[in-house]
Every structure is written in C-alpha cells, then in structure tokens.
Amino acid sequence: MDFTATPAVPETGVRTVVGACPHDCPDTCSFVTTVQNGVAVKVQGNPHHPQTGGVLCAKVSRYHERTHHPERLLTPLKRVGPKGAGRFEPVSWDEALDDIAARLQAIAARDPRAILPYSYAGTMGLVQGESIAARFFHRLGASWLDRTICASAGAAGLEYTLGTKQGMRVEHFAESRLILIWGSNSVGSNLHFWRHAQEAKRRSARLVCIDPRRSETADKCHEHIALRPGTDAALAYALIHACVQHGWVDHAYLAQHTVGWPQLRERALQWPPARAAEVCGVPVAQIEALARDIGACFEQQTPVAIRLNYGMQRVRGGGNAVRAVACLPAVLGAWRHRAGGLLLSSSGAFPVQRQVLQRPDLFAASGQAQPRVVNMSTIGDDLLRSTSAEFGPRIEALVVYNSNPVAVAPESSKVVQGFARDDLFTVVLEHFQTDTADYADYLLPATTQLEHWDVHASYGHTDVLLNRPAIAPVGQARPNTHIFRELARRMGYTDPCFQDDDETLCRQAYGDAVDFNALLRDGFVTLPLPEAPFAQGGFPTPSGKCEFFSERLAAQGLDGLPEVLPNHEAPGSDPRYPLAMISPPARNFLNSTFVNVQSLRDAEGQPLLEIHPADAADRGIVDGSTVRVFNDRGSYVCAARVSERARPGVVNGLGIWWRKLGLNGTNVNELTSQRLTDLGRAPTFYDCLVEVAPA
The missing domain is CATH 3.40.228.10 (Dimethylsulfoxide Reductase, domain 2)
Incomplete structure (x- = not known):
C-alpha cells in the first residue's frame, strides 16, 4: 500500500504545490511550496487565497528549513539508555511496530484503559490529527484524552x-x-x-x-x-x-x-x-x-x-x-x-464529520461500558497516580503524537517524574528529538506537512483548506495515519475503516458539505455563511437567544450569570511570592514548535523574563542579568529584560522554550500549576505567583 497516497515525485525539474499551514494559529494559511529535484526549496503564502493574501509569518516561511532540518528524525529509534538521557539506536519499522503492538496487546489484555494517547495541535489537520489514530484507540478501548490545554475554557464560555x-x-x-x-x-x-x-x-x-x-x-x-x-x-x-x-x-x-x-x-x-x-x-x-x-x-x-x-x-x-x-x-x-x-473562534462554523473520521462507535468492540477520561492538563499528577477505584488503572503505556507534553504541560517537574517512570511504556511520534522524545522507549519519525495529505478547518476564518504532499517522505518518515494503520493490522483489527487511505479520509472529513473537487482545484473553499451571523438572533443555544443567564449552568449548581472570580493565586495572597506571572509565547516560536530552527532561535536570543523597572530595582536586577524565577513548584533560570512591556507587579515569562535548551534544564512551565479553570477543565497557566531574584 502506498502510504503517501500520492503519485511518485519527479526526480528532476521544478514544480509548485498548494498546501495548508498545519500549525495552531487562527490564520490557517494556504501556502505554495516550490520543489526542485524532489527537495522543498521555498514556502510562500498563496496569493490566490484571500485570507492569506500571499503573506506568511516569519516562522512558516521557513517551513522548508524545518522539513529538511539536519536534526530531523529519519529512522525508527529504540531507547538504549536511561529514560530522559535521549540515547537511542536505529531499528527497522517492522521491529519497532511488532514490539509496540505486542506491548500494547499485553497491557490491553489486563485493562486497555491503562493505555493513554496524548496529542494536541502539533498539526491542526483533521486527518493526521485525529482520524486513524482515534479509530485505533477507540477500537483498542484505551483511555480517552480530554484535550483541554489551550482553548476549552473560552470555548465553554462561548457555548454557554x-x-x-x-x-x-x-x-x-x-x-x-x-x-x-x-x-x-x-x-x-x-x-x-x-x-x-x-x-x-x-x-x-x-x-x-x-x-x-x-x-x-x-x-x-x-x-x-x-x-x-x-x-x-x-x-x-x-x-x-x-x-x-x-x-x-x-x-x-x-x-x-x-x-x-x-x-x-x-x-x-x-x-x-x-x-x-x-x-x-x-x-x-x-x-x-x-x-x-x-x-x-x-x-x-x-x-x-x-x-x-x-x-x-x-x-x-x-x-x-x-x-x-x-x-x-x-x-x-x-x-x-x-x-x-x-x-x-470560528471553528463552530465548520461541518466536520467527526463521528465519521474518528469512529467512537468502535469503542463498543472493546467490551467496556464507558471510557476512562484523563485530562491532558493534569498529566503530571495522573502519570504519578496508582490504581484506585476513583482513577481506575495506573497508566502503563503512553502514545504521544502531535504534542510535546514535557515542555508544554503545566507543573513540568511532575510531568518529568511521570515520564521517567521505568514501568511506563512510552511511544513518541515526532519530527525531532524534543524534550518528550528523550523519554521515549520507541521514537518514530513522522512526516511534516510537506509530505502528506490533510484537510483543515480554521478557528480564525471560514475557509476549508486542503494540503497536498509536495515531496516524498524524507528518510523513513511515515504519516501518522500509516503508523496507526500498521499498528491496527498487527493488533488484528480487520475493521474496513482501517483501510481508508489519506485522500479518502480527506474526502470523509466534510462529506457532501464541501465540494472536494473545488478543494483539489483551488486548495480552499469558502463556507457559505451569513455575513452577520446573529443579526436576526438565531443563536444555537437551547433558548435560541444570547444567554446572559444560563439555565444549563444554574442546573449544575453554578452561577447562571457571568461571575467575576479571583485567581487561584491572587496577588497579595502569599507574601513569599508577590509577583504575578503570565507566560505568553515568544514571537518567533509557536508553542514549542520552531524552537530548534536555528534562524528563529537566533532571532529570539535566549529564554527571557520581562520585568518592570520598578520591580527590577527593588530586587537589584539589571537588564540582561541572569535571574531565578521560583515558587513552591520549582525554579526557572533565564535572562531578565527590564522593560515596561511588563506592568508593575506582573512578570512575563516568554515561552515555550524546550527544557533542554534552557539555562538550567527547565522552562517556564516548571512554575505553572495543574489547577483548572471554572469552565472547560482548562489549565491556568497565567494564574501563577512567583518571586524573582538574581541568580
């Protein structure tokens, strides 16, 4: 079976291919890749896509650098050193997948809920994100991941x-x-x-x-x-x-x-x-x-x-x-x-056929009455939990794809402790040897957006985008879909849905709601939506109206009106930690992606904490000096930028650097907590008290 589901790439000549940016950004750009002799040499904004207008951000305009990066993972790897040391040896795909399937089968025979997938928005693609992977874990009966780490509190607020x-x-x-x-x-x-x-x-x-x-x-x-x-x-x-x-x-x-x-x-x-x-x-x-x-x-x-x-x-x-x-x-x-x-967010406008793509109905074949749900934002605590009636079985296996939880999840000292468990079997699908990859038992090379099919929604505009593969997979890299198909085959899953190739999955994502021929022709289709969605009301709430007062919230024992709630860690509540800290993204990174692209890391310089001049003066901190940022959860060492970009009483820890590229092997999430939001079970990254001192 041709895992790329695309014709062979010409060995010589120059051509262009229309694709879509896969990253966690509201812009969801259409881009054009120039391919010369089978190598991607340029990525540019698609001038024919009105939302993109021919312009890409500095990060994605270097996407070909990422695809052909000298540190790209190009072969399956098996751990040979202690967890976290990042020592591996090459193995064949057959050896890796045979052993992974056998290990998962043995755990599933005891309790499939002890297996947890962990993924998020390393790609926003509907196919490489959650299609064959979701089918595989549903059929297996694995625990379900509550994907809360970015947007679920705001989503709940809008929906109510x-x-x-x-x-x-x-x-x-x-x-x-x-x-x-x-x-x-x-x-x-x-x-x-x-x-x-x-x-x-x-x-x-x-x-x-x-x-x-x-x-x-x-x-x-x-x-x-x-x-x-x-x-x-x-x-x-x-x-x-x-x-x-x-x-x-x-x-x-x-x-x-x-x-x-x-x-x-x-x-x-x-x-x-x-x-x-x-x-x-x-x-x-x-x-x-x-x-x-x-x-x-x-x-x-x-x-x-x-x-x-x-x-x-x-x-x-x-x-x-x-x-x-x-x-x-x-x-x-x-x-x-x-x-x-x-x-x-505009994501609610997209008629994505998620039941068709993800097939949650396959869960019934596992023989369980209902799934165990694990919140990705509390993975640090959850990996350290023992079997209990309340939690269920201890997590024995973790399969990570499209995410780097050791870097991005809150209270990362606990996340590291969990990933370092010798009895935790960990598989990571990745492009590079990230912080999370260092803890893998098997590290599997995944394709980038330039090497596979995918189809996209957006949360910042209302166009559906198609991504065609521009080049053949580099080295032995394989699409996520191919890897999970192969695991399903080795697990003995004969359901016909595991035979769907990637182009078929792209067609299934929207069914008849989107003209797929137009997607193939243009690379994008604009959804036919009203120009003013609520001009005449028509809110899709139970009342059909904008609900200032929510009966649904009141029925849960919550305030039906919007509340003004103080932070978990309200300023002044702990005199040891008088500064509030937020951790917005560094301009040249996108979450933890692009941190290893040298040109972007050079532009960013080094891990930084912005601190107001008055707060810096009180602590004897000067611009450019090394500081220690700390609270009860941990300590983070970085450079201080004394600047009025920070307001008095608040410091800005710019993220998200890979831990191993930090000054003391940590990043800003060493300090954030696993406490959750009022609605949506989301993390509270910006609800964090710290102190800062010269290092």
Missing part, C-alpha cells in the same frame, strides 16, 4: 453564551469603527487579522489593546489597557455598567434576542468603573474613556468589534470572563452589523 464557537467573519473587521483587541498579541499570533485591523485604522477606526503585557500589538494601537491577569470580567462589567448608565443599550435587540437581561443589568450596576479600576489595577479614566468610545459608536450607529483571544482564559475565572465579554455585543446590538460583534 452564544451557543457556538462562531462570530464575526474576520475580513469584516476592516469596516469596524472601534476594535477591542482583547487578550491577543495579533501582530505575532494573528497576522492576517492584523492586516484587517490596520485597514480599519487607515479608515480612522480606533484600536484598543487590552492585555497585561505591552505587546507588539499594544505598541501599534491607539490605547493600551494593562489590566491585571484574571480581571477581564470586572472590566467587561464596568463597560456594561456605563452602557446602562448612559443609555447605550439596544433595547429592541435585548428584548428579541437575549435571555437574562434584567439579571445581567442588575449585576453590571454593581461594577462602576471605579470599582473595576481598583480590581484591574488601571486608572479609572482609562475605563471611562473606553466606555465613551463605545458610546460614541452606539450613538453614531457605527460598529464596535471585539477580537478576543485565548490569553485571557488561562486563569481560574477564564470561562466566565469570556462569557462576560461575549455579552457586550448583544447589549449594544453590535451583532446587527457585519462589522460588529465578536470573534474568539
């Missing part, structure tokens, strides 16, 4: 309020008159939205950045509101308070298309700007000025738009904060305009 992960179309931000960029460094992490924001700015729109850090985006906005981490809901309520007080309220829209306005109004009146300013740590005049900007748009009937992002939800009250912000467009009636409303 709007009923879906959907909002404005990104291109319509260009027509907005006031844009609130809330919890997003768009210049570095949402470049193509920023293009539309800049167009709006040229048309005299006002841009306001709401973010604890003075990011590159904040530099380019008219106003920056540097609130404390975890106080976004208080700011949202203060803005609603001002709308009520000044009559900037669309009563007709509220009456027809919302539920719970009297209750929301009453709670908002408890949050005058002065109270919110004290909680948020910003001047009351800033909140009042933003409220006036909103009011001016309301009075002039011009649209207000909010580009919300996931940074704000990585605290205890993150889900409720998203709920509070998501109420504001309905209060204003901003949804009436195609250039008004809110966008956090």
